[in-house]
Amino acid sequence: xxxxxxxxxxxxxxxxxxxxxxxxxxxxxxxxxxxxxxxxxxxxxxxxxxxxxxxxxxxxxxxxxxxxxxxxxxxxxxxxxxxxxxxxxxxxxxxxxxxxxxxxxxxxxxxxxxxxxxxxxxxxxxxxxxxxxxxxxxxxxxxxxxxxxxxxxxxxxxxxxxxxxxxxxxxxxxxxxxxxxxxxxxxxxxxxxxxxxxxxxxxxxxxxxxxxxxxxxxxxxxxxxxxxxxxxxxxxxxxxxxxxxxxxxxxxxxxxxxxxxxxxxxxxxxxxxxxxxxxxxxxxxxxxxxxxxxxxxxxxxxxxxxxxxxxxxxxxxxxxxxxxxxxxxxxxxxxxxxxxxxxxxxxxxxxxxxxxxxxxxxxxxxxxxxxxxxxxxxxxxxxxxxxxxxxxxxxxxxxxxxxxxxxxxxxxxxxxxxxxxxxxxx
Amino acid sequence: xxxxxxxxxxxxxxxxxxxxxxxxxxxxxxxxxxxxxxxxxxxxxxxxxxxxxxxxxxxxxxxxxxxxxxxxxxxxxxxxxxxxxxxxxxxxxxxxxxxxxxxxxxxxxxxxxxxxxxxxxxxxxxxxxxxxxxxxxxxxxxxxxxxxxxxxxxxxxxxxxxxxxxxxxxxxxxxxxxxxxxxxxxxxxxxxxxxxxxxxxxxxxxxxxxxxxxxxxxxxxxxxxxxxxxxxxxxxxxxxxxxxxxxxxxxxxxxxxxxxxxxxxxxxxxxxxxxxxxxxxxxxxxxxxxxxxxxxxxxxxxxxxxxxxxxxxxxxxxx
Numbered sequence: 001x002x003x004x005x006x007x008x009x010x011x012x013x014x015x016x017x018x019x020x021x022x023x024x025x026x027x028x029x030x031x032x033x034x035x036x037x038x039x040x041x042x043x044x045x046x047x048x049x050x051x052x053x054x055x056x057x058x059x060x061x062x063x064x065x066x067x068x069x070x071x072x073x074x075x076x077x078x079x080x081x082x083x084x085x086x087x088x089x090x091x092x093x094x095x096x097x098x099x100x101x102x103x104x105x106x107x108x109x110x111x112x113x114x115x116x117x118x119x120x121x122x123x124x125x126x127x128x129x130x131x132x133x134x135x136x137x138x139x140x141x142x143x144x145x146x147x148x149x150x151x152x153x154x155x156x157x158x159x160x161x162x163x164x165x166x167x168x169x170x171x172x173x174x175x176x177x178x179x180x181x182x183x184x185x186x187x188x189x190x191x192x193x194x195x196x197x198x199x200x201x202x203x204x205x206x207x208x209x210x211x212x213x214x215x216x217x218x219x220x221x222x223x224x225x226x227x228x229x230x231x232x233x234x235x236x237x238x239x240x241x242x243x244x245x246x247x248x249x250x251x252x253x254x255x256x257x258x259x260x261x262x263x264x265x266x267x268x269x270x271x272x273x274x275x276x277x278x279x280x281x282x283x284x285x286x287x288x289x290x291x292x293x294x295x296x297x298x299x300x301x302x303x304x305x306x307x308x309x310x311x312x313x314x315x316x317x318x319x320x321x322x323x324x325x326x327x328x329x330x331x332x333x334x335x336x337x338x339x340x341x342x343x344x345x346x347x348x349x350x351x352x353x354x355x356x357x358x359x360x361x362x363x364x365x366x367x368x369x370x371x372x373x374x375x376x377x378x379x380x381x382x383x384x385x386x387x388x389x390x391x392x393x394x395x396x397x398x399x400x401x402x403x404x405x406x407x408x409x410x411x412x413x414x415x416x417x418x419x420x421x422x423x424x425x426x
Numbered sequence: 427x428x429x430x431x432x433x434x435x436x437x438x439x440x441x442x443x444x445x446x447x448x449x450x451x452x453x454x455x456x457x458x459x460x461x462x463x464x465x466x467x468x469x470x471x472x473x474x475x476x477x478x479x480x481x482x483x484x485x486x487x488x489x490x491x492x493x494x495x496x497x498x499x500x501x502x503x504x505x506x507x508x509x510x511x512x513x514x515x516x517x518x519x520x521x522x523x524x525x526x527x528x529x530x531x532x533x534x535x536x537x538x539x540x541x542x543x544x545x546x547x548x549x550x551x552x553x554x555x556x557x558x559x560x561x562x563x564x565x566x567x568x569x570x571x572x573x574x575x576x577x578x579x580x581x582x583x584x585x586x587x588x589x590x591x592x593x594x595x596x597x598x599x600x601x602x603x604x605x606x607x608x609x610x611x612x613x614x615x616x617x618x619x620x621x622x623x624x625x626x627x628x629x630x631x632x633x634x635x636x637x638x639x640x641x642x643x644x645x646x647x648x649x650x651x652x653x654x655x656x657x658x659x660x661x662x663x664x665x666x667x668x669x670x671x672x673x674x675x676x677x678x679x680x681x682x683x684x685x686x687x688x689x690x691x692x693x694x695x696x697x698x699x700x701x702x703x704x705x706x707x708x709x710x711x712x713x714x715x716x717x718x719x720x721x722x723x724x725x726x727x728x729x730x731x732x733x734x735x736x737x738x739x740x741x742x743x744x745x
Contacts, residue, residue: 160646296551
């Protein structure tokens with residue numbers, strides 16, 4: 001999480017200040033005393049570069065892995081959401097068929113519900129902060145599946161009350177499950193944003209290293225005036241080492257931040273957009289079935305269909321998204337228009353036949369094509385995001401430790417440089 | 427099943443009380459006829475149309491020109507507003523996907539008479555609350571959806587002659603001893619379901635404060651609540667409750683009807699010729715046994731087919 005940065009940033013300043021103050025006490029009247037103080041200050045400054053570097057490296061690695069984990073949680077929640085709307089769309093479409101539902105639709109429903117239940121359990125385990133809302137969603141899912149089974153049992157006996165149970169199931173899904181998941185999607189996307197923000201801001205921590213470098217330079221200038229020697233080799237190499245470490249650290253952390261920034265505006269953006277669009281399309285698919293189930297009184301559902309598909313299209317038109325997807329969505333929406341045309345023309349039976357047809361080129365087939373393409377695009381961009389985030393974490397940690405080593409070396413060099421001058425006073 | 431607009435609810439109650447008081451001694455066909463019709467603004471109309479005997483008065487078949495029937499014939503399909511979840515009256519058979527029931531049979535008879543063949547009806551599934559507006563907007567030709575005839579509705583639409591007399595009853599669980607809503611009141615803390623926006627629900631709230639009235643979007647919604655144990659009883663027309671009992675062996679309908687609900691087929695107010703045509707078809711069905719056959723097929727649970735309701739004619743179209 002982002003909050004980890006503040007404590008990491010604190011030690012360098014608090015570490016140097018008190019020592020500085022105690023060094024001022026008394027022994028400053030004579031040159032050797034002052035030299036010793038200068039030595040301590042330069043050692044601390046050099047060490048600070050190392051400590052800052054290590055902290056920055058660890059903080060960035062943490063922020064990157066947070067962004068990665070939160071992205072995966074976000075995608076996981078949207079997966080569950082998608083599974084649920086797929087299940088609902090399948091159940092309502094199967095209901096249209098009348099009589100026994102086709103076994104493959106039943107299988108698709110079972111698969112989607114199983115995937116959603118699995119997903120919910122895993123998500124609750126992977127982030128405790130989400131557990132409560134996920135618990136509510138799981139409870140809602142239990143109610144939902146119960147109602148769908150009751151709808152099925154009634155349908156099978158030819159009782160129209162089955163339709164009322166299906167209606168209730170759909171509304172339970174839309175009031176007790178999906179809003180909870182939407183809230184979690186929002187919370188996780190906020191977390192991902194915060195993590196990305198800290199990945200981008202961590203390299204600026206190294207600006208503190210410049211302060212330490214400035215201290216080293218000031219001490220050298222003071223020393224040159226005091227001892228009338230142009231260069232103190234120890235301090236000089238210490239400064240060079242600290243400078244190189246800071247620049248190299250800034251470069252590595254900066255490029256990791258840039259890569260994360262690219263992932264954020266590229267594959268991550270695509271992942272979120274496609275996932276939302278996919279969810280909206282599945283929602284619209286349920287609405288399509290309801291326009292027919294409500295037979296002639298489905299205008300409200302058709303409005304919802306148009307709203308949802310328009311929103312999905314907008315998301316798919318984002319520059320980061322695979323351009324083929326919007327075409328596939330449009331193909332499906334065009335085939336939906338055929339269903340509407342038949343139904344509006346009074347040919348309900350034909351409209352239903354078209355809506356439940358599994359023939360190639362039928363709405364269900366076109367929707368399946370879109371779904372498959374959206375799912376694989378989703379998987380690919382989620383994988384890319386993961387790679388971009390997980391890859392730079394290691395190098396950030398490595399550069400952090402290298403900066404610490406450089407800082408310690410620089411501190412040793414500084415101490416030896418000053419010690420030589422102090423010895424001249426013995 | 428009768429529906430009022432919310433703003434007329436209070437007026438309807440007042441009017442019904444007034445009318446009940448006025449008609450107390452009248453030898454009306456149905457002593458407990460629901461008088462929920464007259465809205466405050468329409469009170470003077472009550473002198474023109476009295477629910478106790480004029481709400482069922484329709485236009486006599488006259489064999490005159492039928493421009494609206496010709497238009498339907500030209501179109502090729504009869505557009506009807508129906509219920510798809512009222513078992514026995516009009517419901518979608520989940521096995522066949524077809525909408526069927528007693529109401530549907532009546533409409534099919536009309537369609538067959540118009541076209542001379544048994545062609546499919548063009549259904550529009552509507553809720554009770556939509557029944558008036560789809561006729562007022564001419565979105566359908568006919569509405570047959572457990573549609574109670576009353577004076578208020580006559581002001582905006584027309585009806586065929588009465589084709590079925592239903593009555594409001596109560597449905598309880600199989601092991602309940604209650605025989606009426608009063609019995610439920612005596613039991614205390616009983617929840618009774620009725621569909622939203624209907625006078626059934628209002629009457630429940632006003633007349634029976636001893637039970638908790640629970641609204642549901644539709645009658646079938648009430649059955650869901652009943653099966654889930656969220657309500658203890660459902661009140662509604664016996665035709666509808668019979669459909670519930672057919673779907674749930676743990677339910678039973680008890681007591682006598684405490685209102686009479688004359689059902690008519692709804693027609694747009696300006697299509698008097700269509701109403702006359704429908705009446706001709708209904709008269710034939712009542713006479714030739716088609717009506718009784720349909721009753722036996724769907725409403726057997728209510729007992730053997732009674733004598734069909736007598737068609738009352740004499741209404742004169744307003745100019």
